[in-house]
Amino acid sequence: xxxxxxxxxxxxxxxDFAARIGVSHxxxxxxxxxxxxVPDGAIMKRIVEETDGMVMPNDFFELGDFTPxxxxxxxxxxxxxxxGKKSKTSPVDLPFRAQTVAEVRL
Numbered sequence: 001x002x003x004x005x006x007x008x009x010x011x012x013x014x015x016d017f018a019a020r021i022g023v024s025h026x027x028x029x030x031x032x033x034x035x036x037x038v039p040d041g042a043i044m045k046r047i048v049e050e051t052d053g054m055v056m057p058n059d060f061f062e063l064g065d066f067t068p069x070x071x072x073x074x075x076x077x078x079x080x081x082x083x084g085k086k087s088k089t090s091p092v093d094l095p096f097r098a099q100t101v102a103e104v105r106l
Contacts, residue, residue: 003047003055004033021046035060 007017007029014026014033021043023029031037032047038060039047047055 001051001054002033002035002059003029003051004035006051006055007033017050020050032060035062 006012007014012020014029018024018026018029021029023043028037032039032043044057044060048057
């Protein structure tokens with residue numbers, strides 16, 4: 001679940017969540033919630049703990065439709081929101097290196 005969705009569903013303000021995870025500025029949480037910034041490992045761990053695992057590290061990355069069978073081939077499906085078309089890509093085609101839960105140090 002995306003952080004923004006979690007906060008909205010639980011009626012939690014950015015300022016309140018910032019205090020809960022030990023972040024000094026509500027604006028920072030807003031950036032996390034709007035996918036403008038990815039938290040570092042220590043903050044990510046606090047987010048996972050505070051949300052009881054409902055928000056996980058992978059939720060901060062746009063990976064498209066990703067299935068375990070695709071993981072074995074290194075392929076993922078990207079959804080082009082402008083055209084509505086889906087296309088298979090390899091990790092090198094992505095503009096960033098996607099991290100798995102295991103790769104994000106908690």
